[in-house]
Amino acid sequence: MNRAVFFLGLVTCFVVTGCSSSTSPVEGDSNRTPVSIQLNWYPEVEHGGAYQASADGTYLNADLDVTIRAGGRETPVAPELLRGRSQFAITNADDVVLFRSQGADIVAVLAAMQNHPRCLLVREDSGVKGFEDLAGMTLQCQPGRAFLPFLRTRGYLDGVREVPYFNSIAAMVNDPKIAVQAYSVAEPLLAQQQGLEVRTLMVSDLGWNPYSSVLVTTGDMIRESPELVAKVVQATQTGWVNFLENPEQANSAILLANKHGMTAEALAFGSEQMRDLAYPDWRGSDTDPAAPVPPELQAKLGRMSPERWQTLVEQMSELELFDAGSIDPADCYTNEFLTTESSVAE
Structure with a gap:
């Protein structure tokens, strides 16, 4: 919705x-x-x-x-x-x-x-070093969040497949091409506990803050x-x-x-x-x-x-x-x- x-x-x-x-x-x-x-x-x-x-x-x-x-x-x-x-x-x-x-x-x-703690979380081995590298990724996200149209209008989600996010990073464990919406105060630790090396892309760095x-x-x-x-x-x-x-x-x-x-x-x-x-x-x-x-x-x-x-x-x-x-x-x-x-x- x-x-x-x-x-x-x-x-x-x-x-x-x-x-x-x-x-x-x-x-x-x-x-x-x-x-x-x-x-x-x-x-x-x-x-x-x-x-x-x-x-x-x-x-x-x-x-x-x-x-x-x-x-x-x-x-x-x-x-x-x-x-x-x-x-x-x-x-x-x-x-x-x-x-x-x-x-x-x-x-x-x-x-x-x-x-704002809003970020996108990607695996270190995903090849994504910044927002401009997201093409080809699948992003798990919650529809209706205002930061998403902000990213879309600036082209950062071109070539990105958007799918629902269910408050879990489990899909990242087996697939380096999965990115998830996240908060920098929580999900990076969850990834670490799963044995993943991740990169945190802060949306505030783009001006949405x-x-x-x-x-x-x-x-x-x-x-x-x-x-x-x-x-x-x-x-x-x-x-x-x-x-x-x-x-x-x-x-x-x-x-x-x-x-x-x-x-x-x-x-x-x-x-x-x-x-x-x-x-x-x-x-x-x-x-x-x-x-x-x-x-x-x-x-x-x-x-x-x-x-x-x-x-x-x-x-x-x-x-x-x-x-x-x-x-x-x-x-x-x-x-x-x-x-x-x-x-x-x-």
Whole structure:
């Protein structure tokens, strides 16, 4: 099913038919405000900041009683927010643009990953050294993902056979001409465990780089409960800073929550990769992997730029995912609830 059509049908149910409910949580018997965060996938390191803030008491210290709701394939993130079943969610920036193009007032309030982990995984013995070498390969991919038309329009998938992807790299084991869509925080380790030497082709290197691990809420929440939004955003921001310094506590919680074959080794690998994605301007070839991230960079974690959102909206418009000029990039995000103080990690 085309992902854009899938979202459009779900969003239309709640926007057009008026079956949404209040998005403001109600105070419980305790002094803490109940809040639900909907994930866009099964619990993994891409959600580490929320699990860290829950596990180490950061949410509780902010007087928040947070429930993290696991997602899965085709999780209806926007409808869950519009119905008020969850007040916040974690998704990707390109999904925010799609939601808004379909009439859903979804707003990004924190972007943990500055670089997107989306990649294509190929075997070292495939003969593929870059995207320009993919002709003749079979690519396992999930239809409807926006990075695919981006690659097609630039000719990188010319001569490539596209087949469905079922969240497994098993086909690569016996066939060097198989490539798979992947996340750099997960599948490279799975390949290594299968005894494969692989090459990771990062789609962000081509210019397709939506923010990921993005915390979102609704415009109604921002207008009606700005103090609550600030609490959740800043606590989650602190959670991400702490997770990227020491992920063990959050990874233990993720391992308990994920019932889909997740392992401690995979989480340890993924959380290490996430640090590079969150702080791309800090980690270099001469950086000690064990060195702490400077406080001034920690304080900037989660911030978004107008230029990045402008580029993303223009790219998606060029791909004809919505009508040109129908989305204002400035409406897609806000930095107003993020803390800029270096004490964010304390």
